[in-house]
Amino acid sequence: MAELTYRSAVAHGIAQEMRRDPSLVMLGEDIGPAGGVFKTTVGLWDEFGPERVRDTPISEQAILGAAMGAAMTGIPVVAEIMFSDFLPVCFDILSNEIAKARYMSNGQLAMPLVVRCANGSGVRFGAQHSQSLENWCMMVPGLKVVAPSTPVDMVGLMAAAIRDPDPVVLFEHKSLMASKGEVPDGEVLDTLGTARTVRPGTDVTIVALALMVPRALEAAEILAQEGISAEVIDLRSLVPLDMASILESVRRTSRLVTVEENPQLCGWGAEIASIVAHEGFWDLDGPVLRVTTPHVPLPAADVLEDEAVPSVDRIVDTIRANWD
Amino acid sequence: MPENHYADRPPRTPPPLNAANADLNIDREVRLQLYRRLQELRQVGNRLHELFFQNLVRGTSHLSLGMEAVSAGFGAAMRNDDYSLATYRGHAHTLSRGASMEGVIAELLGRDNGLMRGKGGSMHLVDVENGMLGSYGIVGSNLPIANGAAWSAQLRGSGQVTVCFFGDGGANIGAFHEALNLAAVWELPVVFVCENNLYMEYTPIDLVTAVEHPAASRASAYGLEEIVIDGNDVDEVYTCAQRVIERARAGAGPSLVEAITYRLGGHSRADMAKYRPEAEVEAWQGHDAIELYHRRLLSLGVGEAELTAVATDVAAQVNAATDAAKAGPPPPLEEVHTQVFADGGSSWRN
Numbered sequence: 001m002a003e004l005t006y007r008s009a010v011a012h013g014i015a016q017e018m019r020r021d022p023s024l025v026m027l028g029e030d031i032g033p034a035g036g037v038f039k040t041t042v043g044l045w046d047e048f049g050p051e052r053v054r055d056t057p058i059s060e061q062a063i064l065g066a067a068m069g070a071a072m073t074g075i076p077v078v079a080e081i082m083f084s085d086f087l088p089v090c091f092d093i094l095s096n097e098i099a100k101a102r103y104m105s106n107g108q109l110a111m112p113l114v115v116r117c118a119n120g121s122g123v124r125f126g127a128q129h130s131q132s133l134e135n136w137c138m139m140v141p142g143l144k145v146v147a148p149s150t151p152v153d154m155v156g157l158m159a160a161a162i163r164d165p166d167p168v169v170l171f172e173h174k175s176l177m178a179s180k181g182e183v184p185d186g187e188v189l190d191t192l193g194t195a196r197t198v199r200p201g202t203d204v205t206i207v208a209l210a211l212m213v214p215r216a217l218e219a220a221e222i223l224a225q226e227g228i229s230a231e232v233i234d235l236r237s238l239v240p241l242d243m244a245s246i247l248e249s250v251r252r253t254s255r256l257v258t259v260e261e262n263p264q265l266c267g268w269g270a271e272i273a274s275i276v277a278h279e280g281f282w283d284l285d286g287p288v289l290r291v292t293t294p295h296v297p298l299p300a301a302d303v304l305e306d307e308a309v310p311s312v313d314r315i316v317d318t319i320r321a322n323w324d
Numbered sequence: 325m326p327e328n329h330y331a332d333r334p335p336r337t338p339p340p341l342n343a344a345n346a347d348l349n350i351d352r353e354v355r356l357q358l359y360r361r362l363q364e365l366r367q368v369g370n371r372l373h374e375l376f377f378q379n380l381v382r383g384t385s386h387l388s389l390g391m392e393a394v395s396a397g398f399g400a401a402m403r404n405d406d407y408s409l410a411t412y413r414g415h416a417h418t419l420s421r422g423a424s425m426e427g428v429i430a431e432l433l434g435r436d437n438g439l440m441r442g443k444g445g446s447m448h449l450v451d452v453e454n455g456m457l458g459s460y461g462i463v464g465s466n467l468p469i470a471n472g473a474a475w476s477a478q479l480r481g482s483g484q485v486t487v488c489f490f491g492d493g494g495a496n497i498g499a500f501h502e503a504l505n506l507a508a509v510w511e512l513p514v515v516f517v518c519e520n521n522l523y524m525e526y527t528p529i530d531l532v533t534a535v536e537h538p539a540a541s542r543a544s545a546y547g548l549e550e551i552v553i554d555g556n557d558v559d560e561v562y563t564c565a566q567r568v569i570e571r572a573r574a575g576a577g578p579s580l581v582e583a584i585t586y587r588l589g590g591h592s593r594a595d596m597a598k599y600r601p602e603a604e605v606e607a608w609q610g611h612d613a614i615e616l617y618h619r620r621l622l623s624l625g626v627g628e629a630e631l632t633a634v635a636t637d638v639a640a641q642v643n644a645a646t647d648a649a650k651a652g653p654p655p656p657l658e659e660v661h662t663q664v665f666a667d668g669g670s671s672w673r674n
Contacts, residue, residue: 025479051479057509059502062468066506069472069486072457073407075479077472092462092499097469105450105458106440107663141672142664165666193674241673275673 001184007177009151010040010116013158014078016187018048021076024162027054027063028080028116037082038118038177060090064115068098071113071167078162084119084133084171091136098167099142111167114158119147120211120261121309122175127297130174130305132261134209135268137169138238144192145238147171149213151181153236156190164192173210193240197249201231204255204319207246207272209235212259212310219315228323238268246272247280254285257319259310264292291318328598335604336522336530338556338611339584345559346620358400358558359621359631362614363638365392365416368425371642372415372432376593380650381432385446388416390556390588393613394519395420397561398487401569407457407473407486409466412447413519414459417489423451425645435652442655443663457486464494467503467516474507474514474578485572486514487565493524495538501545504580508546511577515568518582519555525591526599540582548580555583556613559620588612 004012018024026044028036032055035042045053056063060081067079081087087094094115101109121130137145144166148154154172161168198213199220208216213234220230231249235242250256256276258269273288291310299305369389375381388395395410399420402408410417415428423439431438432446439451447461457473460466470488477484494500495518507514518539522529535541543550551568554560561583568579586608590597597605618631664670 023479054510057502057505059468059506061465061499062471062502062506065465065468065470065499065503066472066475069457069469069474070476070479071472073473073476075476092465093468096462097460097465101458102666103663104440104444104448105452106443107668108440108450108452109458110666141670144665239672244674 001182003180004151004183005177006151006154006179007038007040008042009154009183010158010172011042011044012183013155014041015044015047016155017159017162018044018052024076024078025052025054025070026078026080027056027066029056029058029082031055031080036080038172038174040172041080060086061093064090064093064098067113067115068093068101068111071111072101072109076112076162078114078116081115081117083129084117085128085131087117087133087136094143095140099140103142110165112165114161114168114170116170116172118174119171120173120175121298121305122211124300124302124305126300130298132293134171134238135262135266138268142167143239144168146192146236147173147210147238148236149173149176149210149234151179152183152188153190155183155188157192157236159189160192168192171210175211193237193242195236195242195245196234197231197245198234199230199232201229201253203229203253204257205231205233205246205249205253206257206259206315207233207235207269208259209238209268210261212261215310215312216259216315218312219319222312222316223319226320228319230319243275247276250276250280251283254283256284257289257291259315260290260292261309262293263295264290265295267292286322289318289322291315330528330599331601333528333601335601335607337604337607338586339554341611341616342554342557342560345557346623348559348563350559350562354400355621355624356626356634358396358562359617360634360638361396361400361420362392362558362617363635364425364641365396365419366614367638367642368415368419368428371646372429373589375433381446382434383445384592384594385432386413386592387589388413390608390612391519391521391585392416393558393561394517394555394583394585395489397558398517398565400562401565402455402485402487405455405482406484406569407455409457409470409473409486409488410459411463411466411490411494412459412461413491414449418449418451418456418459421451421454421456423449423454423456425642426648427451429645430649430652433649433652434654435649436655437649437652441659443659464490464497464499466490467494468499470514470516471503471507471512474512475510477513483573484513485569487517487569488514489517489519491524492518492520492522492529492538494518495542496533504542504546507578508548511575513572513575514578515572516578516580518580519585520582521585521587523587523591523600526595537582539580543580548578551579551581553581553583555585556611556616558613558617
């Protein structure tokens with residue numbers, strides 16, 4: 001058992017898989033000797049060399065195109081797009097090509113690749129380096145979407161994403177990079193599409209993702225002091241989506257709150273609310289609540305960014321205000 | 325704007341035929357195979373055109389009528405395990421790798437015996453077994469993807485070469501430049517082939533391009549040789565293809581070839597192509613790839629009867645493929661939900 005930071009868990013997970021599979025390669029901007037702008041790939045270039053850890057020009061279409069062409073001819077790939085905000089630069093390759101190749105070829109083409117990117121708010125970078133774009137990827141048929149919140153999940157879900165035969169977009173949250181957690185020795189392998197109950201409760205189910213998970217946990221602690229027992233589910237994966245865990249929890253708590261870093265309009269919580277309204281309707285004792293960023297580009301100033309993104313206080317206040 | 329909006333422009337005529345190409349050192353058998361391939365591509369193209377007007381091909385389609393020599397010449401110079409990537413105008417490129425005519429025609433008819441059982445359609449032909457890694461509907465997207473296939477071959481040391489076809493319009497999109505740069509930096513075994521048919525959809529390419537040759541004039545920006553060939557002379561294409569493919573296979577890196585050619589028809593099904601100067605169309609009809617090659621083979625001593633026999637044989641083949649394609653049932657409706665993910669289905673939740 002070792003204590004790792006979330007940031008070092010990224011390289012830890014990739015290294016585990018590169019040792020296991022000598023054909024696995026990675027590419028991206030500044031991932032080699034520089035170790036990544038978030039230091040998430042430190043040590044990989046030293047261990048695996050420039051053939052397997054390739055620095056690229058600032059050419060996002062070239063990066064994902066190379067990843068796709070290699071993956072569909074038998075070479076598994078981990079591609080880094082430095083910030084998720086840069087995904088729109090290569091969204092043709094991601095959404096039109098990578099996502100659809102298997103379907104359009106009727107299964108002739110396989111796509112064993114992972115696209116990793118730094119995602120989310122908290123570093124005061126403004127509207128083009130702070131977005132939460134997991135819902136953009138979630139809505140594209142053919143893509144899988146993962147967003148770990150802890151170091152051990154990062155290692156296990158990275159390994160699962162790399163071994164998955166389908167394209168997976170893995171979001172690494174910028175504000176969690178320095179967080180720490182225990183990671184077991186030896187191989188760590190998780191399962192995509194499995195949510196985790198990180199705090200049991202009986203009165204309300206809070207579903208959260210990535211940075212919103214520690215905030216939901218903190219909110220649950222405060223609510224507990226007021227006599228409200230909140231169950232917190234770390235969603236971990238948007239596609240596949242573990243609806244069974246959410247519906248099972250709502251059956252017991254009868255209330256659902258989603259905490260989302262994306263703007264409200266078409267955020268992932270809307271889909272979950274819709275499914276629960278349909279399949280869990282008779283279990284509900286109150287309206288489904290969504291705590292989200294408002295429909296704005298993210299502002300840069302710290303006070304404004306903190307106002308926009310769901311905070312512990314806003315989660316607590318939203319639940320408290322809707323409590324009978 | 326009237327339909328004939330560019331008809332008064334000065335015609336852009338074909339390059340003069342290079343008579344010396346008759347003396348190129350190409351085996352008689354190879355030349356006859358090239359002729360057969362040209363016949364196949366032309367006759368399948370004509371058949372697809374007929375099938376549109378019988379309303380048997382739904383949606384749109386983009387034919388390579390007039391442009392067959394480029395894919396035929398490259399296809400003949402490729403190893404069986406080499407990779408091809410084409411654009412939405414990709415029927416000829418797919419057939420040039422040996423894909424079944426029935427599979428191609430049936431895919432356009434939306435039948436279960438289509439290459440992708442109707443899931444891809446006219447713009448997305450794929451035949452991995454024959455090295456055809458796909459026809460890409462978004463202009464320019466296939467160039468960065470071709471790099472990946474070439475990178476994979478480089479990593480595996482397989483000696484495979486990737487040939488990526490694109491149009492003159494594709495040379496003005498960002499992906500072209502990103503791909504060329506990376507291919508040059510990584511010295512990838514890839515050949516980019518621009519089929520310059522002089523029109524970016526309905527617009528003359530010279531009106532929207534800063535340089536004379538949309539692809540070749542940019543080669544020097546990536547440290548590559550400027551190569552412009554007559555894309556209607558299949559001997560010239562084949563010889564060039566052999567050279568650049570061998571160069572890539574030897575580890576000497578990428579090449580960029582611009583083949584000048586012409587569409588005999590419109591951009592797509594809906595386009596009657598009346599915007600082109602009549603004299604231009606006539607000049608290119610006089611520089612038709614198949615007629616040029618027919619005359620060359622006669623001049624090299626091949627008998628008219630032998631060439632006629634090839635054309636007749638191909639016609640029978642195309643008829644049989646058409647009948648087989650038409651006989652195919654539509655795909656089962658449950659096919660809508662298959663092959664989104666590797667488990668064979670489309671399920672995104674439990």
